Amino acid sequence: MRLTATNAESVELGLSVGTSLADARAVVPDLIIHDHDPVADADLLDRIADSCVRYTPMVAADPPDGILLDITGSAHLSGGEAQLAEAVATWLRRKRIDARLARASSAEAAHALARFGHGANDEDESHAIRRLPVAALELEAESELGLHRAGLKTIGDVADRPRSVIAARFGAATVFMLERLTGKADSPLNPRISNPPLVFERRFVEPIASKVYALKVLQGLLEEARVKLAEDDLGGRAFETTFHRVDGRVQHVYVETGLPTRDPTAVTRLFDERLDGLADPLDPGFGFDMVRLSVPSTEPLRPWQDDIESETKAEDNTAELLDRLAIRLGRNRVLHFRPNSTHIPENSQIAVPAIDTSMIERWEPPLSGEPPSRPLQLFDPPQRITVIAEIPDGPPKRFQWRQKPRTIIHHEGPERIAEEWWRSTNDPIGRDQLTRDYYRIEDDEGRRYWVFRRGLYGREAADPNWYLHGLFA
């Protein structure tokens, strides 16, 4: 692992980009590191670029760390180029982003000046360009070294030589780059086109005062959304509606689904459920002037044929039901069980919000020909019982539960289950934990129990306790 970025303090301490993490740690043991996340970096760059639309519509991201603005024709809006630059700098400072700004007559020149120039833009541009180091040409390392070795250190040094001399040694591309930097060749800017988010809205000339009508409009928007989603083979997992009132108040309503969908009826039903349950009911006041629907989360959804196999339908109904229940009762209240890989019986399943899992997990099938090894009902916590059993690890002969003595006639076991030593709070490797010996037993009245002894006799406990953990059907 290597460092991909360093801040000013770490540079002071002698770290630089490309140092291996182990080396860096040896130098600065208390170094704070974060994982390199190029996607997040690109995302941030995109977001900054998006926001720059306030200065000019012609914005291009210049990955990995640059943004290019074509301010031709828009600088006067800020009162001139210098003022515009100042405004951008102030704005970025406020956002706590370190930035280096440069203005030039071509994108390449601005790019180079920002990275290799010395900051202030107060001198003649061609002069500044000539004083840039040859690194600004962004050649291959080998060619750059070649220029250095020849004693050509600045763009000016290179530009003073005949173009043919340079081209013969460093290729036509170098000359072309040189021309671009010095503004002799043109390069168009590649502006950003952002992906339009899935937003559907309806504005009204006259504010509408009827809630019923507003919901009708929403239905229309959902229909629009369905068409759009179907085009891309997508379905929504979340839908958000905002109702904008004339007086500026905005009401948000948000629903989620367990499976992707684009069925307007189903989503309308969810919205209805949510609106009915709102503590602050939808109130048109002096009227809504806009209703907007957005689909913030989508997943692929292939088109399907209706009603050919009724089984598919049935499953969808369950999903729909789960969605409605979740909306009505709250997402954390409709749960379903998932298997959890552990030997500890009470932890071998966990309940998670049903809406979070569209995938049905596979439960371990019971061994064929074997009786069930776990009871249907578990006591939480297990109930203490008094037992008469053979030492060290014989099955219970008799035990007392709920004031009633029970005599055992059949038994099987023990099934020995050790605690998870890494979860122990007292001993780091769980040497003080007690192992459980489970027995499946049946009494003379045909009742079947699941009991365990806590602690191995002699090795872990002198007089282990017994517990009833569950009942078999």
Place this chain on the structure above:
Amino acid sequence: MSCFAELVAATNYSFLRGASQPSDMVTQAIKLGMAGIGIADRNSVAGVVRAYVALKDALEDLSAKQREQFGFKLVVGARLCFADDTPDIIAYPTTRHGWGCLTRLLTVGNLRATKGDCLLQLQDLLDHSEDLLLIAMGDDSHAAALRMLRDIAPDRLWLGAAMPRSGRDHRQLARQETLARKLGVPLLATNDALYAEPDDRQLHDVVTCIREGTTIAEAGKLLAANAERHLKSPNEMARLFNAYPEAIAASTEILDRISFTLGELKYEYPNEPVPGGWDPQDWLEHIVLEAAKERWPDGIPDKANQLMEEEFTLIRSEGYANYFLTVHDLVKFARNQDPPILCQGRGSAANSIVCYLLKVTSVDPVEHNLLFSRFMSKERHEPPDIDVDFEHERREEVMQYVYRRYGRDRAGICATVIHYRPRSAVREVGKVLGMSEDMTTLMVSTVWGSHSGMMKDTRIEENGFSLDNPEIIRLKLLVDRILQFPRHLSQHVGGYVLTQGRLDEIVPIHHAAMEDRTFIEWDKDDIDALGLMKVDVLALGMLTCIQKSFDLMRLHGLGDYELDTIQHEDKRVYDMLCKGDSIGVFQVESRAQINMLPRLRPRKFYDLVIQVAIVRPGPIEGDMVHPYLRRRSGEEKVHFPSPDPPHDPDELKDVLGKTKGVPLFQEQAMKLAIVAADFTPEDANRLRRAMATFRNVGTINQFEAKMVEGMVARGYQREFAQRCYQQIQGFGSYGFPESHALSFARLVYVSSWIKCYHPAVFTCALLNSQPMGFYAPAQLVRDLREHGGEVRAADINHSRWDSTLEATDSGALALRLGFRRIDSFRKEWAERLMQARGEKNFATIEDLARRADLPRRALRLLADADAFRSIGKDRRQALWDVRRMPKGELPLFAAARQRELREEDDQPLPAMPLVDHVVADYQTTRLSLKGHPMEFLRERFTSEGVLSCADTDAAKHGSRVRTAGVVLTRQRPGKGNAIFITIEDETGTVNALLWARHINRLRRPVMASRLMLLEGEIQRSKEGVVHLMTTNVIDRTGDLDHLSDTHFTNPETTKGDKLANRQPSPSHRHPRDVRILPKSRDFH
């Protein structure tokens, strides 16, 4: 007498499955009172020898009478795990023949797999089942396979049954019983053990996670539900299987049917080297006598005759003649090559006159009064072990010869067991416990090197982790237990086992990672323990260097020498060594050795032997160095500690006479234990094994009380006894026996002699043997120049691939650097260039390009290394011109091969400043003949009051100085109390010593600096050794940026502008541009 034996027991040689050492399994089985134990690892017999040794050790602890009654029996085999759906089968050979079948079977599986795996099929077992007892761990679903096995091995198959406490054990057991009855095979009770004690469960869970690549929190049901798979006592097993007493009894029945033990692996030496009609012993005696006559043409001295007779007798009675002849055969092969491959035996073989006369070793035991019994003795019954070093660049030829001559089915390389080391253990266990890699990396960041024994508490705390944190304790507890666990097998560097019969009938064979290599499953300790024969074909860089020196000397008419014809005891050589002038010399070139030389002042060969042996962890940790030096210089009387009467007061004089009463060699420590601490020869033998073979941290300590108390009881001072013991402990890791030190001292002398008389030859040979030794080429070249030698830069019209020697006008020899010094330059380019050059030098760049047909890249590298000076072009101009050469092939037709590049209309390039040249030299060849980077910074440092290295070296004792230089080496030896740093500038070098207590404060600059400023006090020993006792270190690497603006991007950046100073992303920069100076060499 107990009636149960666990026959399905795995050890940690079932890699990442078993969780106990083989010795722990055996010890626990004995403790539980079992009748015996069967060790069977997964498709491997790698751990069985350790079990065998553990049992032998246990027996040695008993009195003779107890031994007789001791009924415990170890049987060894393997658990066969199949690639098809055959159940696991545990196979135990009953006879030597059966063992051969088993190892051949495993070999078949090993060689079928591509990497480290063993792919077995049922058919393989059916083909190799003779004399094997089989225990099948199957159930109903395997009925078909079981029936086939029963048919081929009707009375040799058992069905294994276990009580894993799964909740349905009894039903399961009843089903197994029914199956067994149906098949007509007996049932065998077993616990299918994976570890010795229930407490090993945690470790077993951890190795399971490592194997499955998961964490403990996520492993879930991959882990075992309980801790039941430990060894259980016979009583417990009888209780569990009380319904099936015959299943318990079956275990001892199996035990009784097995007569095979590993002790039966009788070794047969290859017979190749003996000519037809000769008996091996007669042939050996014949050639040794012939050699003796040649060695002593005026008559063989009586003493030599006597020694030979003594050795012949022993070799005859033990039947080792073939072994000596086999080693001789390898050595003869090496010497008969053209040019010959230099070789020399090391280790205790140097005690033998037979080895000397066979030219296996080059130390004359007659002259040095060495005892053959140290090499081999009747009492020890151990086969001789001869290690031979060959020139490192040509060892492969010898290895291929071994395969050619003995065949792949009779020759194999030993394995090396790779153990968990602190770094790997912390990293892997940490991962299992869910710690981030950053955290574990940080935790081991101050473990220098990979061999630092245990993970010390302080190391963890040093890195800012609290030992109060349960997670850290958990990690440490587990790491401490997994250390010394085997991790995987790898091939040994050069230890060969050669046999007369099939090797795969002794031990399974594996494919090695290197193509065309196979290795066996046992390592050298196993082979020693079983008494098998091994010959080490090792590589030694210094032999390459010496051979190249001899070649150069012959070429330049400086004499025709061989290892044993260099003049002995030359005063000038010792004068040079006494000054500590030993850069490049074998063994005595390290900082610590160089410091020792002026104090020890070697004046004769034996002094070198001591010099080699004394700067080792053994004598240092035993605090033997200073007493020896004081006695040698006469400051202290030579005194032999004596015991109380009635013991012989002079008993130590024999043992320690040669070394002035101070134990320095390994065998002295042994002898000390026998003579002064009343060790029996068996005890001493075990102590020796604990020291030399299974380097087990645990075993050696049990001897402490025995030795110290033994000596005290005889009237020695406790403090002396303690020191002796500490030294033995130190030897455990690195100790030299006297004969080994002697062999090495030969090479020390020879290399010193060459350096002394032919420094240019020596440096040239060293450069051509790189990488080797302690110093980088820059230091070697510098050393030569300081000795008045002339060094010339690589040049297209003068250099060859290797560095060469050229006669100067004055008749002396100058060193011409070869093209191999140029980074990334290829040998094939150099050869093409040399061929094209022939007799006629190149006149222009085009001339070179055309005649040698070199690619543009080669030309650029040559130009950048400033190799065009002979045609009047410096680096800058040459590079400028080379860049212009057209791409690709030059025109096909000779007519077009004229000077075709037009003159250009351009101003000349600016002249290249010297400093730029120096920097570029370092970047391309890692050394510069034009200057030292520090001289360009001198003014800056002088203005700060920083002394040059030469001035520092001359400063008064006790004065406080500041000095700066480029870091050559950083070293933290032994226990890590001190860090040695060597820095260099244009005037010389300074050796600095930094106590470890400063390291926390100074870690950053110490570890990261390329250019270092040191502050401290001068300490000057009376022998004139100067050290800077450093108290502060300042990283001045940044100053290198000011050397040359060529390499740094922005000439106009003001210093305060940090952002502008930031380095561009490294993706499109060659590391060479960032690095001005080559990395220092750091040793651990």
